[in-house]
Amino acid sequence: MMKFKSLTLRIWFIISVIIFTIVFIISLAFTFIIKHNDEDKATHSLHLTHQLVLNSLTQNQFNKEIIGFVNHQGTYHFVFDKQNKQITFITGNEKKSDNPLMIKMGDLITNNDHQSLKETINDQPYLIEISHITDQSFLISYLPLDNKQNLLQVIMIGILVILLSLPLSKVIANNIAKPLKQLEGYTKRIANKEWDHDLDLKSEDEIGRLAKAMKEMKDALKLADEEEKKFLQSISHDLKTPVMVIMSYAQAIIDGMYEDSAEESASIIKNEAVRLEKKIKQVLYLNTLDYVLDNDKEREDVYLDKLLTYLIANFQAVNPDLSWILNIESKPAVLLGNPDRIRVSIENILENQLRYAQNIIQVSLKDSGSSWMIEIRNDGPLISEKDLNQIFKSLYKGDKGNFGLGLSISHKIVNFYHGNIKVENRNGQVCFTICYPKK
Incomplete structure (x- = not known):
């Protein structure tokens, strides 16, 4: 099977082969039809002239008009004496050089009846009609069949x-391959992150839909590239600050130039190191979360009512000045998943609430038909409309945000387990709602 590196050549070759096959089949069909029609016409013409000559001979009415008509039809006629094998020319069309041929036709006489034959003599097909005149004489009429001219x-x-279809098929191939070449160039520009270049394909066919999908892919990649740059810039800034503080205080201790005591400086260094460690852990956790979730095949029962009770008790110990209200309306509330991942998704929301709440944090667990609904509210400042739309994006931080990773991690985990998470300002409070499907 022939292979082409160029799609245009491949299409052109396929179209050419198809056209050649169609032309070949049609040619065979026409050859058969023309051959059949020509043979029918020749048979009719030979039979007509044979009867005309036969009647003229038997009635002694053979004249120049009949000879002219017979000659015009292109048929040949002669009288053959079977006993003496003598040939008598009639119309004047016959040639003496054809005597051996005529003798072979005379040898075909089998009886005194009329014979209509199709015979091949010396590789040439003939239509032959033979009629009895007298005891040993016969009228033989023949017409050579020439199909080679028609076939040619x-x-x-x-x-x-x-030959005419070859350039036409090339035009068709170029027309089909042209948008694909445009898509190829467009893909290379996307690979090189040339986001400003656009693709001008307005067709509504499969290629047009592919172009539209590639545009959507470009927009998604562009957004991902921008978010990656923001991610790196934010990470660089967030890591740079504690590192600078640690280095400054460490150098001050080494040089003996610090104002506070060594213990206070060491405590600051430790706090910054803890903050730095937490940041690094969250970054690593977020970057590996997709892989961990996809490859975490073990699922078990997670009791949300018990988990919420445990988490509220822990956070209450962290900040006892806040009023924690837990309302579990239905138990047991069971879902299927990884307990550690489910815990992180709720824990991150509670940490966020802890930073913004002024006096009260309310947590409720409700039965919502096919899912369990967790509502977490606080009486802190409301979230602006701008922040509501972006709060679950990686590295997006509000006014008191820590690292901008916690809510993004919660969002990924909840979506992985086919749940949903949202935030809204409701009745003067900030309300996070998490829905997990029931077991």
Whole structure:
């Protein structure tokens, strides 16, 4: 099977082969039809002239008009004496050089009845009619069949059609391959992150839909590239600050230039190191979360009512000045998943609430038909409309945000377990709602 590196050549070759096959089949069909029609016409013409000559001979009315008509039809007629094998020319069309041929036709006489034959003599097909005149004399009429000329005409027409179709098929191939070449160039520009270049394909067919999908892919990649740059810039800034503080205080201790005591400086260094460690852990956790979730095949029962009770008790110990209200309306509330991941998704929301709440944090667990609904509210400042739309994006921080990773991690985990998470300002409070599907 032939292989082409160029799609245009491949399409052109396929179209050419199809056209050639069609022309070949049609040529064969026409050759058969023309041959059949020509043979029918020749048979009719031979039979007509044979009867005319036969009647003229038997009635002694043979004249120049009849000879002219017979000659015009292109048929040949002679009288053959079977006993003496003598040939008598009638119309004047016959040639003496054809005597051996005529003798072979005379040898075909089998009886005194009328014979209609199709015979091949010396590789030439003939239509032959033989009629009895007297005891040993017969009228033999014949007409050579020449199909080669018709076949040659059909072949020439077929070749002409094929030759004319070659440039046409090339135009069609170029027309099909042109948008694909545009898509190829567009893909290379996307690979090189040339986001400003656009693709001008307005067709509504499969190629047009592919172009539209590639545009959507470009927009998604562009957004991901921008978010990656923001991520790196934010990480660089967040890591740079504690590192600078640690280095400054450490150098001050080494040089003996610090104002506070060594213990206070060491405590600051430790706090910054803890903050730095937490940041690094969250970054690593977020970057590996997709892989961990996809490859975490072990699922078990997670009791949300018990988990919420445990988490509220822990956070209450962290900040006992806040009023924690837990309302569990239905138990047991069971879902199927990884307990550690589910815990992190709720814990991050509670940490966020802890930073913004002024006096009260309310947590409720409700039965919402096919899912369990967790609502976490606080009486802190409301979230602006701008922040509501972006709060679950990686590294997006509000006014008192820590690292901008916790809510993004919660969002990924909840979505992985086919749940949903949202935040809204409701009745003067900030309300986070998490829905997990029931077991």
